[in-house]
Amino acid sequence: MLDIQGLRFRAALFHSIRTFFRSHDFLEVDTPVRLPLVLPESTIEPIPTGTWYLQPSPEQCMKRLLALGCEKLFQICPCFRAGERGRRHLEEFTMLEWYRRDADYQELMKDCRSLLRFVVDDLNGQREFHPTISRSWFGTGAVDRQWQRIGVAEAFAQWAPVPVGEALVSGRFDEIISIDIEPRLGREIPCFLCDYPAECASLALLNPDDPAVAERFELYIDGVELANGFSELTDSGEQRQRFRGELELIKKRGGRVQRMPEQFLADLDRVDRAAGIAFGLDRLLMLLQSAESIEAVVSFSPDDWD
Numbered sequence: 001m002l003d004i005q006g007l008r009f010r011a012a013l014f015h016s017i018r019t020f021f022r023s024h025d026f027l028e029v030d031t032p033v034r035l036p037l038v039l040p041e042s043t044i045e046p047i048p049t050g051t052w053y054l055q056p057s058p059e060q061c062m063k064r065l066l067a068l069g070c071e072k073l074f075q076i077c078p079c080f081r082a083g084e085r086g087r088r089h090l091e092e093f094t095m096l097e098w099y100r101r102d103a104d105y106q107e108l109m110k111d112c113r114s115l116l117r118f119v120v121d122d123l124n125g126q127r128e129f130h131p132t133i134s135r136s137w138f139g140t141g142a143v144d145r146q147w148q149r150i151g152v153a154e155a156f157a158q159w160a161p162v163p164v165g166e167a168l169v170s171g172r173f174d175e176i177i178s179i180d181i182e183p184r185l186g187r188e189i190p191c192f193l194c195d196y197p198a199e200c201a202s203l204a205l206l207n208p209d210d211p212a213v214a215e216r217f218e219l220y221i222d223g224v225e226l227a228n229g230f231s232e233l234t235d236s237g238e239q240r241q242r243f244r245g246e247l248e249l250i251k252k253r254g255g256r257v258q259r260m261p262e263q264f265l266a267d268l269d270r271v272d273r274a275a276g277i278a279f280g281l282d283r284l285l286m287l288l289q290s291a292e293s294i295e296a297v298v299s300f301s302p303d304d305w306d
Contacts, residue, residue: 001299001300001301001304002297002298002299005128006289006297007299008128009123009129009132009285009288009289010285010297010299012123012126012129013119013123013281013284013285013288014076014281016118016119016122016123017076017096017115017119017281018076019118019122020114020115020118020119021074021098024072024114025072026072026073026074026098027070027072027073027074028073028074028075029062029065029070029073029074029075030075030077031055031058031061031062031065031075031077032055032061033054033055033077033078034049034052034053034054034055035052035053035054035055035060035061036051036052036053037052037053037258037259037261038053038055038056038060038258038261039057039059039060039203039243039261039264040243040246040247040250040258040260040261041056041202041203041246042202042246042249042250042253042255043174044056044081045081045082045083045255046080046081046082046256047080047081047082047091048256054080055077055079055080056079056080056081057079057095057097057278058075058077058079058095058097059097059203059276059278060261060264062075062097062099062276063099063232063264063267063268063271063274063276064263064264064267065099066099066101066271066274067267067268067270067271068267070099070101071100071101071102072098072099072100072101073098073099074096074097074098074099075095075096075097075098076094076095076096076281077094077095077097078092078093078094078095079092079093079094079095080092081093085302087292087293087294088224088225088283088286088293088294089294090282090294090295090298090301090302091302093280093282093294093298094280094281094282094298095278095279095280095281096278096279096280096281097276097277097278097279098111098276098277098279099232099274099275099276099277100274100275100276101271101272101273101274102272102273102274103231103273103274103275104205104215104231104273104275105194105215105216105217105229105230105231105275107275108217108229108230108275108276108277109149109192109217109219109229111277112190112192112219112227112229112277112279113143113147113190116143116190117143117144120133120138120143120288123288124138132288132289132290133288135290136287136288136289136290137221137222137287137290138287138288142188142189142190143190145189146189147189147190147191147192148186148189148190148191148192149191149192149194150185150191150192150193150194151193151194151195151213152164152193152194152195152196152197152213153195153213155181155185155193156176156181159180159181159184160176160180160181161176161180162176164197168197168199168200173197173199173200181193182220182223182225183223184223185220185223186219186220186221186222186223186224187222187223190219190220190221191219191220191221192217192218192219192220193217193218193219193220194216194217195207195210195213195214195215195216195217196213196214196216196217197212197213197214198211198212198213198214200214200216201214201216201230202242202243202245202246203230203232203233203239203242204216204230204231204232204233205230205231205232205233205234206233214230214231215230215231216228216229216230216231217229217230219279221287222287224283224286224287225280225283226279226280226283226284226287227277227278227279227280228277228278229275229276229277229278230275230276230277231273231274231275232271232273232274232275232276234268234269234271234272234273234274235268235269236265236266236268236269239265239268240260240265243260243261243265244260247260282294282297282298285297
């Protein structure tokens with residue numbers, strides 16, 4: 001359980017983030033946490049609540065708001081994923097998501113740089129938080145320097161025991177990313193790991209110049225993955241085909257049977273060009289406060305009920 005100073009720091013971070021997005025004309029929205037269906041993603045295990053689900057992400061609802069006509073929107077909300085418990089994982093966690101119409105993943109990378117520079121300067125400028133920031137990774141001023149960008153294929157060539165293609169075929173892609181690549185990323189400066197294989201981007205737009213990769217990136221700081229962003233796939237026919245593949249994988253692993261999100265697909269064709277990103281706020285707090293575990297920066301951890 002956080003002490004009063006920890007609660008103040010967490011509240012100050014959320015306030016700073018809202019100030020940033022409002023100053024850039026983003027609309028703050030709130031959407032349902034309990035949903036009748038979730039987008040089928042075989043890598044995520046949703047938590048059922050009766051015949052419905054707790055949201056693993058607000059993505060489904062926020063893209064439907066884009067279809068309604070929203071241009072730029074953001075949300076800070078709780079998300080839920082089964083079986084996630086560890087130093088950087090909780091089954092309930094706090095997510096920041098934002099979406100832009102008429103944008104791609106390049107714009108999201110610019111947003112990340114601007115957001116973190118603003119938040120660090122804002123918190124560092126407050127007397128009660130300055131000592132904490134100055135002792136953290138952010139106290140080095142690294143966010144103000146040029147950020148690194150590296151492609152997935154290049155990262156595999158440098159550090160992985162096998163090439164990307166072999167890792168995908170053998171089912172070791174995620175394992176190699178987490179063991180061999182992640183710990184090396186963002187140590188000195190923030191790092192964007194970009195251009196994921198098409199097989200690893202069920203909701204992302206493929207690069208028109210190289211359809212073997214998707215316009216997707218993850219942001220890393222000090223070996224910690226903070227965000228996952230991409231240019232949105234807005235072709236409902238292609239998205240339906242990808243969802244069919246995801247539903248098959250979910251069925252094979254014995255997961256709960258899910259249905260096709262028909263209303264989401266109907267709305268998708270009205271979005272046209274867009275980009276969106278999920279950013280883990282509890283992990284950002286870990287880095288800002290030099291905490292060893294995500295449980296040290298949330299208001300209540302699972303152990304606070306034992």
